[in-house]
Structure formats: C-alpha cells, structure tokens
Amino acid sequence: xxxxxxxxxxxxxxxxxxxxxxxxxxxxxxxxxxxxxxxxxxxxxxxxxxxxxxxxxxxxxxxxxxxxxxxxxxxxxxxxxxxxxxxxxxxxxxxxxxxxxxxxxxxxxxxxxxxxxxxxxxxxxxxxxxxxxxxxxxxxxxxxxxxxxxxxxxxxxxxxxxxxxxxxxxxxxxxxxxxxxxxxxxxxxxxxxxxxxxxxxxxxxxxxxxxxxxxxxxxxxxxxxxxxxxxxxxxxxxxxxxxxxxxxxxxxxxxxxxxxxxxxxxxxxxxxxxxxxxxxxxxxxxxxxxxxxxxxxxxxxxxxxxxxxxxxxxxxxxxxxxxxxxxxxxxxxxxxxxxxxxxxxxxxxxxxxxxxxxxxxxxxxxxxxxxxxxxxxxxxxxxxxxxxxxxxxxxxxxxxxxxxxxxxxxxxxxxxxxxxxxxxxxxxxxxxxxxxxxxxxxxxxxxxxxxxxxxxxxxxxxxxxxxxxxxxxxxxxxxxxxxxxxxxxxxxxxxxxxxxxxxxxxxxxxxxxxxxxxxxxxxxxxxxxxxxxxxxxx
Amino acid sequence: xxxxxxxxxxxxxxxxxxxxxxxxxxxxxxxxxxxxxxxxxxxxxxxxxxxxxxxxxxxxxxxxxxxxxxxxxxxxxxxxxxxxxxxxxxxxxxxxxxxxxxxxxxxxxxxxxxxxxxxxxxxxxxxxxxxxxxxxxxxxxxxxxxxxxxxxxxxxxxxxxxxxxxxxxxxxxxxxxxxxxxxxxxxxxxxxxxxxxxxxxxxxxxxxxxxxxxxxxxxxxxxxxxxxxxxxxxxxxxxxxxxxxxxxxxxxxx
Numbered sequence: 103x104x105x106x107x108x109x110x111x112x113x114x115x116x117x118x119x120x121x122x123x124x125x126x127x128x129x130x131x132x133x134x135x136x137x138x139x140x141x142x143x144x145x146x147x148x149x150x151x152x153x154x155x156x157x158x159x160x161x162x163x164x165x166x167x168x169x170x171x172x173x174x175x176x177x178x179x180x181x182x183x184x185x186x187x188x189x190x191x192x193x194x195x196x197x198x199x200x201x202x203x204x205x206x207x208x209x210x211x212x213x214x215x216x217x218x219x220x221x222x223x224x225x226x227x228x229x230x231x232x233x234x235x236x237x238x239x240x241x242x243x244x245x246x247x248x249x250x251x252x253x254x255x256x257x258x259x260x261x262x263x264x265x266x267x268x269x270x271x272x273x274x275x276x277x278x279x280x281x282x283x284x285x286x287x288x289x290x291x292x293x294x295x296x297x298x299x300x301x302x303x304x305x306x307x308x309x310x311x312x313x314x315x316x317x318x319x320x321x322x323x324x325x326x327x328x329x330x331x332x333x334x335x336x337x338x339x340x341x342x343x344x345x346x347x348x349x350x351x352x353x354x355x356x357x358x359x360x361x362x363x364x365x366x367x368x369x370x371x372x373x374x375x376x377x378x379x380x381x382x383x384x385x386x387x388x389x390x391x392x393x394x395x396x397x398x399x400x401x402x403x404x405x406x407x408x409x410x411x412x413x414x415x416x417x418x419x420x421x422x423x424x425x426x427x428x429x430x431x432x433x434x435x436x437x438x439x440x441x442x443x444x445x446x447x448x449x450x451x452x453x454x455x456x457x458x459x460x461x462x463x464x465x466x467x468x469x470x471x472x473x474x475x476x477x478x479x480x481x482x483x484x485x486x487x488x489x490x491x492x493x494x495x496x497x498x499x500x501x502x503x504x505x506x507x508x509x510x511x512x513x514x515x516x517x518x519x520x521x522x523x524x525x526x527x528x529x530x531x532x533x534x535x536x537x538x539x540x541x542x543x544x545x546x547x548x549x550x551x552x553x554x555x556x557x558x559x560x561x562x563x564x565x566x567x568x569x570x571x572x573x574x575x576x577x578x579x580x581x582x583x584x585x586x587x588x589x590x591x592x593x594x595x596x597x598x599x600x601x602x603x604x605x606x607x608x609x610x611x612x613x614x615x616x617x618x619x620x621x622x623x624x625x626x627x628x629x630x631x632x633x634x635x636x637x638x639x640x
Numbered sequence: 641x642x643x644x645x646x647x648x649x650x651x652x653x654x655x656x657x658x659x660x661x662x663x664x665x666x667x668x669x670x671x672x673x674x675x676x677x678x679x680x681x682x683x684x685x686x687x688x689x690x691x692x693x694x695x696x697x698x699x700x701x702x703x704x705x706x707x708x709x710x711x712x713x714x715x716x717x718x719x720x721x722x723x724x725x726x727x728x729x730x731x732x733x734x735x736x737x738x739x740x741x742x743x744x745x746x747x748x749x750x751x752x753x754x755x756x757x758x759x760x761x762x763x764x765x766x767x768x769x770x771x772x773x774x775x776x777x778x779x780x781x782x783x784x785x786x787x788x789x790x791x792x793x794x795x796x797x798x799x800x801x802x803x804x805x806x807x808x809x810x811x812x813x814x815x816x817x818x819x820x821x822x823x824x825x826x827x828x829x830x831x832x833x834x835x836x837x838x839x840x841x842x843x844x845x846x847x848x849x850x851x852x853x854x855x856x857x858x859x860x861x862x863x864x865x866x867x868x869x870x871x872x873x874x875x876x877x878x879x880x881x882x883x884x885x886x887x888x889x890x891x892x893x894x
C-alpha cells in the first residue's frame with residue numbers, strides 16, 4: 103500500500119494523519135462526539151441530525167420511485183439522478199466548508215507536506231463524507247430493488263455502488279470546476295466569479311431534479327423501459343443506472359459495458375480533480391477573504407430608510423459587507439436561491455395563479471413554501487460566520503443586543519420577504535380577477551411568513567455572525583426546514599380560499615395576523631432581552 | 641544557514657520585497673524589524689517555503705526554498721503571527737498531527753509533547769479543545785509545535801503576543817538556549833526592547849528594502865540616535881510621534 107502511495111507521489115503516513123484529523127474535525131464540527139477532556143462545546147447536534155433526517159427522507163422518496171417503476175434500469179436511472187443531484191446540492195450549499203478550509207494554509211504549509219499529499223487527504227475526507235451520505239440514501243431503495251424487483255443480493259450491492267459512484271463522480275466534477283476557477287481568477291474577483299458559477303451550478307442541479315421529478319410523475323413511465331431508447335445509452339447517468347442490473351446479473355452485455363464505463367468515468371473524474379486541491383488553493387481562498395475590489399469600483403454603502411441609524415444601520419452594513427466578501431455566507435445563500443425558484447415553479451405548475459378569492463384555487467403549497475423558506479434560511483445563515491470571534495464588538499459597545507437581533511430579522515423581512523412578495527403580487531395582479539385580491543393575498547401570505555420568521559428567531563435568538571460555523575450546517579437546516587415547513591404550508595392553500603370566500607372571516611384573519619405579529623414582536627423583544635442578559639463573551 | 645540574494649516578491653503591481661540580500665549564520669539570533677507592511681511576514685513566508693519569490697534566490701539549511709521547499713520545511717520551525725490552529729482538535733491531537741507530518745516515531749512524539757507542554761505549563765490542558773484556549777495558551781501550542789521536531793532554524797513571528805510575563809521570560813530564555821545549541825533564530829517583533837536584549841544582530845526593513853543591518857549599538861551609532869528605538873523611528877518613521885499624539889488628543893476633543 104505504501105508503495106502504491108509512493109508511486110502516486112503521496113506520503114502514506116502524512117496522508118493517514120491528515121485524513122484522520124479532517125474526519126475527526128468534521129465529525130466534531132457537525133455535532134459529533136466531543137474530546138473527553140473538553141469542558142464545553144458550542145457545536146450543536148443539528149447538522150448531524152439534519153443530515154441523517156435528510157438522507158432518510160431522500161431515501162424514502164427514491165424508494166417510492168423505485169417501487170412504482172417496474173423496469174429495473176429505469177428505476178435505477180431515477181435513483182441515480184436524484185441521489186447524484188442531492189449530493190451535488192449538498193456540496194454546493196456547503197462548499198466553502200466542505201472541500202477545503204482557508205486555515206489549512208497556516209497549519210499545513212509550514213510542514214514538510216507536498217500539495218499532492220494534502221490534496222489526497224482532503225479528497226479522502228470529502229469522499230468519506232459523500233460516500234456515507236450516499237450509502238444512507240441508497241439503503242432503502244436497495245431493499246426495494248431486492249424485494250419488489252425480485253432481484254437478489256447483487257441488486258442490493260449494485261444500488262449502493264451505483265449511488266456511491268455517481269456521488270463520487272459528482273464530487274469530482276464540482277471540485278474540478280471550482281479548483282480550476284480558483285487557480286485562474288484573481289483573488290479580488292474570485293468571490294464574484296465563484297458566486298456566478300455557484301448560482302448556475304445550483305440552478306442546473308435543481309432543474310435536473312425538477313425534470314426527473316416531473317418525468318416520474320407521468321404514469322406512463324411506470325411501464326416504460328428507458329433501455330429501449332438508443333440515445334439514452336449516451337447519457338452517463340444511464341451507465342451508473344446500469345450498475346444495478348449488471349450487479350444483479352439481470353443485464354446483458356450492454357448493461358455490463360455501461361456499468362464498467364461508469365466506474366471508469368468515476369475514476370477518471372476523480373483523477374482529473376487530482377492535484378487540483380493544493381495548498382495554493384487554500385492560500386487563494388485565504389487571499390480572497392481579504393482581497394478588496396479594485397480601486398475606483400468601490401460602492402459606497404447607502405443608508406436605507408428604516409436602517410439608517412443605530413443598531414439597524416450596523417446590521418444592514420454588516421450583512422451587506424458579509425454578502426460581498428464572505429465566501430461561505432455568499433455561496434450558502436446563492437446555493438439556496440434556485441431551490442426557492444424550484445418551489446415557485448412547482449407552485450405555478452399546480453395552478454397557484456388562479457385567484458383564491460374565487461374559491462377555485464387548489465394546490466399551490468410549494469409557492470407558500472418558497473415565500474416562507476428563503477427568509478428563514480437566510481436568517482439562520484446570518485447567525486454563523488468564519489469571523490464569529492469579531493462578535494465581541496456587539497458586547498463591548500453600548501449597542502442593545504435585542505435591537506441587533508430584531509434589526510437582523512427586520513432586514514431579512516424587508517429585503518427578502520418584501521422583495522418576494524412584491525414579485526408575487528405583481529404576478530398575481532396579472533392573473534387574478536382583481537388587483538386588490540393580489541395585494542391582500544400577498545399581504546396575508548407575507549404576514550404568515552413573517553410570523554414563521556418571528557417564531558424561528560424566538561426559538562433561536564442569536565446575534566448576527568456570532569456563531570462558529572459547523573460542517574453541513576446549511577444543508578442540515580434545509581432538510582429540517584423542509585421537513586417541518588412542508589407540514590405547515592399544506593394548510594395555507596386549503597384554508598385561504600375558504601376564508602376569502604367569507605368577508606367577515608377574511609377581516610378576522612387580518613386582525614388575527616396583525617395581533618399575532620404584534621404579540622410575537624413583543625415576545626421576541628422580551629425573549630431577546632432575557633437571553634442576552636445572561637450572555638457572556640468567552 | 642539562511643542566505644538570500646536579490647529576493648523580490650510582487651503582489652500584482654505592488655512590490656512587497658525589493659532585492660533582499662541577507663546572510664544569517666548558525667547559532668545567530670537575527671532580529672528582523674520593520675513597521676507594519678514593511679515586508680517582514682512576506683520574507684518569513686518565503687524563507688519558510690510557503691510563498692514563492694518573484695525573483696532572486698534563497699536557501700535555508702542548504703536547500704533552495706523555491707525548488708526544495710519540503711526539504712526546507714523538514715529543517716525549520718515556524719511560529720506564525722496569527723494563532724492559526726485546528727480549533728476542533730485538542731492540544732495533544734494537534735501536536736500529534738504535527739509530529740506525524742514530520743515523521744516522528746509515535747512514542748518519541750508522545751514523550752516530546754508531554755515534555756514541551758510541561759515546560760510551557762500546559763500539561764493540565766493537554767486534552768482540551770484548542771478552541772477553548774486563551775490567546776496565550778494557543779501561542780504556547782504554536783511554539784511547542786515549532787520545536788517538536790528539533791529544527792535547525794526557527795522562525796518566530798511575534799512569538800510573545802498574548803504571553804504573560806512568566807511565559808514571555810521562558811520563551812526569551814528558550815530562544816537564547818536554542819541559539820546556544822547551534823540553531824539559527826529568525827525573530828520578527830515590534831517590541832524593540834526584547835529584540836535589543838535577545839538578538840545578536842538586527843536587520844531593519846522598510847517598504848521591502850533593508851535600511852539597517854548590525855548590532856543594536858551599531859545601528860544606533862549609524863543613525864546618530866541614542867537608542868535602537870530612536871534609530872528605528874529615524875529610519876522608518878513617517879511622522880513625529882509627539883505630533884501624532886497631539887493630533888489624536890485633538891480628535892478626542894481633550
């Protein structure tokens with residue numbers, strides 16, 4: 103083994119030490135076990151629990167798909183596509199913390215470690231993370247292949263291998279693209295260029311997810327065999343899908359050849375990414391953190407009405423600066439945007455443009471999900487930062503922590519929720535019978551989303567950017583919010599048409615929402631003051 | 641042990657280091673001084689094999705820093721200015737990682753870690769997460785990690801930051817002892833009194849260029865200043881300290 107490593111230019115002992123360290127650090131940062139002698143730990147168990155719940159939920163959805171589709175190859179293609187895209191999203195949302203860390207440069211660069219050894223260790227840690235998630239996602243579908251499709255243990259192993267291999271290939275692809283960018287783009291432009299690529303990649307991944315979901319909604323696909331389509335064998339996802347019948351011994355020469363091609367492609371993609379993660383990569387990330395825009399292109403921060411002074415101005419300035427320069431924060435937010443567009447599209451598709459005041463609107467839950475989803479995700483993303491230690495400033499100045507907290511919530515409510523609602527009101531105004539229907543509906547939906555946001559802040563009061571980031575934190579939040587949010591938003595499209603059809607009920611709803619908002623705002627201030635009275639900067 | 645010839649480093653259009661030519665012998669303690677942004681950290685990073693020079697050549701312990709950086713890193717210890725550590729690890733885990741990266745046998749590393757942490761008064765915190773350490777404790781871990789593999793050359797970039805008086809005394813004595821063992825010390829600091837007391841030779845750089853090289857007394861004499869501090873201000877000071885103080889007080893409205 104050592105000889106093999108030496109042939110690849112990797113120091114086996116250093117690789118083992120670094121890989122072990124990165125795995126231990128990732129586990130601890132995602133809420134795993136603490137070291138025995140540790141006094142305390144700020145890391146919550148949310149990321150680990152969120153990831154486990156997320157993997158399980160994905161596993162159930164994929165298993166359902168595998169259960170409904172009769173043809174093994176078609177079912178496997180659906181499984182591989184959905185799993186691959188989920189893993190890509192996971193990597194994209196948490197990229198800045200998942201693949202490489204800027205602190206690596208300062209710890210590893212002065213040691214006698216080659217870039218290749220460092221890369222191999224970082225890659226191994228990421229692949230373990232991806233492979234573990236892929237295995238969790240594929241276990242339930244693997245059982246379905248074995249039982250429902252009447253295939254043996256080979257299909258069970260094949261389903262896991264296919265999911266893991268497609269996940270690893272996706273990881274290699276993401277690493278390859280991003281590291282090439284980092285090597286070529288100057289640090290002062292890196293944040294903006296990476297953001298654009300990140301947004302495009304997240305959008306592409308989400309669009310792919312949508313296409314697969316919509317495709318499998320069609321009842322005809324359940325009796326269809328994609329293997330009969332000649333062109334489908336040119337699509338790499340089919341090669342990965344072919345691993346299932348090939349391992350089960352249910353495929354012919356075509357399936358076996360395609361499965362081998364998938365394994366070769368995985369090795370090639372990972373090999374292509376080889377040498378890309380280097381210590382220079384970590385240095386460039388570190389430089390990007392401190393790089394500023396070239397002179398003459400600096401934009402002065404304008405005062406926004408309502409955020410022009412005191413704590414509100416401080417928060418507005420901080421959030422805008424963090425979005426501009428903090429790669430982790432920016433990529434985390436941009437990774438989520440396509441997901442909300444995805445919900446908007448689903449809502450549109452379900453007939454949400456029908457006027458709910460006419461009482462004929464049905465469905466449209468995803469659109470409410472989108473309106474409630476992004477503000478809450480953005481607000482929770484506002485809580486952690488790599489620069490969390492700088493939050494001493496909040497406690498060393500006469501700033502009121504409760505006002506800071508409320509200002510952060512208001513910033514999200516005005517600029518994210520407000521923008522969304524304006525957009526939606528404009529759309530609805532075009533399609534609804536009356537413009538005022540669109541305005542009232544937007545205000546009521548907005549008030550509901552704002553109440554959810556207030557509730558989230560009361561449950562987890564946290565000063566802006568004052569918490570140490572945890573591994574997979576953002577992905578875990580997405581999974582948890584999706585899980586609880588979906589239950590809530592299914593009620594809105596059912597109840598609102600019923601209420602709108604009865605004017606006294608509509609007025610009562612408006613009064614109720616206004617009262618609840620005021621009550622929660624009062625409760626939020628009380629909760630914040632009580633919480634921050636106990637807070638110490640350690 | 642350290643030789644540089646015409647060393648230059650550019651960051652885009654900015655030149656951080658101009659034609660640095662320097663020689664530091666075995667057992668020498670070189671104090672490397674300069675105002676903020678003078679190029680000290682860039683020099684150290686180049687000599688530690690962490691940054692490639694744009695032009696010129698440098699060797700450390702007989703190895704070229706640009707072409708043989710791994711060989712250089714085997715022979716050096718580096719205490720960075722910023723306390724950059726993997727804070728999710730305990731002190732013991734972090735030092736074991738560093739020992740493994742230097743290929744130290746496990747038992748020897750364990751013994752050495754215990755010995756160094758004991759000398760630096762950190763034994764009680766050996767299994768605590770580094771994230772829980774104070775600034776001074778982190779600095780001690782960085783010092784221990786730089787000395788773990790018995791380096792021939794040690795780069796100290798502001799090593800006394802955050803240390804209490806007792807610990808600072810230990811580190812100063814340690815530096816002298818390391819030099820007495822024949823190790824070369826490259827010492828960057830803003831604390832002129834410490835540099836004057838500890839270093840056998842001082843180099844002052846400003847805007848990436850060497851502006852003085854010699855003992856503290858020689859540099860003071862060269863600038864006709866009464867002390868190293870006065871010489872430093874004369875060589876690098878852009879504004880009169882008394883005037884700056886007056887301006888600051890005026891800004892405070894006193």
